[in-house]
Amino acid sequence: MMVSQRPSEVSTSAHERVYRTLRSRIMYGEIAPGQALTLRGIGREFEVSMTPARESVRRLVAEGALFLSSSGRVSTPELSNERIEELAALRALIEVELASRALPRAHMALIDRLQGINMTVAEMISKRDAVGYIRANLEFHRALYLRAQAPAMLAMAETVWLQMGPTMRALYGRLRRTEPPRNHKLIIAALKAGDEPGLRLAVRSDVTQGLRMLAG
Amino acid sequence: MMVSQRPSEVSTSAHERVYRTLRSRIMYGEIAPGQALTLRGIGREFEVSMTPARESVRRLVAEGALFLSSSGRVSTPELSNERIEELAALRALIEVELASRALPRAHMALIDRLQGINMTVAEMISKRDAVGYIRANLEFHRALYLRAQAPAMLAMAETVWLQMGPTMRALYGRLRRTEPPRNHKLIIAALKAGDEPGLRLAVRSDVTQGLRMLAG
DNA sequence: CATGAGCAGATGTGATCACATAGACCTATG
DNA sequence: CATAGGTCTATGTGATCACATCTGCTCATG
Known part of the structure; x- marks a missing residue:
């Protein structure tokens, strides 16, 4: 059970780093509308567990940056x-x-x-x-x-x-x-x-x- | 290990219920400015684990309804x-x-x-x-x-x-x-x-x- | 008596696991 | 050949645990 595997990055929390990166990508149009994201995929990319991935996604959903389907899947919004x-x-x-x-x-x-x-x-x-x-x-x-x-x-x-x-x-x-x-x-x-x-x-x-x- | 202990409330997720209740309390002034909240305290009150409590709090922080101190403690904001x-x-x-x-x-x-x-x-x-x-x-x-x-x-x-x-x-x-x-x-x-x-x-x-x- | 060091409890963070379910693919049947 | 049903994988949810750190209190010392 590895718990704190990256002592070099103690300055800011993992979910903060994930959040900032995703937010930047979304705000600057690096992700197309309707693009799907998965918690495990985010975790894999940023080398974190699902927990920080979930918190980042929740935060972005709360800000309207991501759309949460009724089944819980997240994607960038396709605006009318x-x-x-x-x-x-x-x-x-x-x-x-x-x-x-x-x-x-x-x-x-x-x-x-x-x-x-x-x-x-x-x-x-x-x-x-x-x-x-x-x-x-x-x-x-x-x-x-x-x-x-x-x-x-x-x-x-x-x-x-x-x-x-x-x-x-x-x-x-x-x-x-x-x-x-x-x-x-x-x-x-x-x-x-x-x-x-x-x-x-x-x-x-x-x-x-x-x-x-x-x-x- | 109890996993799904309330089959009666499958309609909406636990974190949604916690979120709605807290949001309502904050919006309608039931909580004084500067009041501190803890994840375990929220979990205890709503009979959920820390996970839904954390997601609710994160969401409310993202909306500016709660203030997150540098050490991670959450409280209602005291506005200048x-x-x-x-x-x-x-x-x-x-x-x-x-x-x-x-x-x-x-x-x-x-x-x-x-x-x-x-x-x-x-x-x-x-x-x-x-x-x-x-x-x-x-x-x-x-x-x-x-x-x-x-x-x-x-x-x-x-x-x-x-x-x-x-x-x-x-x-x-x-x-x-x-x-x-x-x-x-x-x-x-x-x-x-x-x-x-x-x-x-x-x-x-x-x-x-x-x-x-x-x-x- | 005031102040600071240290200790113990409380608290947030992240990892991991069990479980339910949605979505996709595959097969069998009309 | 099309479609319906079933199975299997992928995915989200919530619980629990280990750990680091912050907070507050106690006690000793000046």
Whole structure:
């Protein structure tokens, strides 16, 4: 009976490590919608028993990142169009507020950082790297919202991102256009100008743009 | 070794039952802020092993209903004033949207039901029953928002309620006033009149009123 | 009397096992 | 050949145990 087989990783619990990895995969669209997961499979991959695997999965289910069927099987969710519309509306509500709260605190260093991230976004688009694009895009938003000093709101926004992760991958996968992120430039311009209405509009447009892609 | 000791309750899993009960207690303010919980204690109370207790707790931690200390001990959260302000702002954002979406679908049957619930709210206030008040008040809101046909948004709103549960109890516990729910009447009036701006304002006022109580 | 060291009990974590059941595959029968 | 039934494997659930660590209390010492 081996009990504590990896003394090198005492810094953080096993289920935390599993949870973080799975969460990252889901949020950044590395897993397709409807993909099934098993506790024993997770345990095998991360070299842990079923216990930490179960706790990670439970946590992700609670956050809406995973779907639990009536028989207990877990998979990434396949969102209906209505659900996608709701989540996009939530993003708009919460992220517009976060951006608005960040505006008075947004100094030049932040704007520089956003422009840097934006170059990565453009690069990922040109490479047609869906996962890289999602990651860079969310990093852009997170960098801005961190300035709002509103951790509960940011957590809510991230929960929405998490729920949309697999769907975003599917959406961007069928994306043909190779245009640079226009709305991001509008966001940066509004930040520079201290233009709150403009910022709110730009964020709202950016966040709901994926929805139009769905309808079109 | 006893494995399946309660064949009568096969309808829903043990951890689900534990989760629902704990969630209800927290949301409706039956547990004070900072109250500690133990896995073995939960297991003893619900006559289950630590496993379902752990899963329930993990789930509630993921929803922000419970706080996990660095040493792994769990307790209900003690919210800072900044955190309370954020959560109230989130309520305002999400619930105003939910009310707005419910408005076109709000028929007479709903209004009757809301008025009925409102009588319970007034009764709980007069009895100074904090838990009963919180329960009736949230039932009022939930009844309205269910009409919005927006499950993801409603789930978000409920998560915020859950996070505020213990704090609401503490807040309303120190409440002296015995006034009937004025904002609820404004909500009902706006629903009757089909007055969307009035509805949005009334919901926003109702949801942020507790905050004023805190400041005062 | 105050303070700190040490001990004992309580608590969380992860592994493992027994069991029930769902899903898949295979076979037999119409 | 299609379909229904059965079997077998895979999977989730919950109980239990071993272990590490945290907490609180006690007692000795300054």
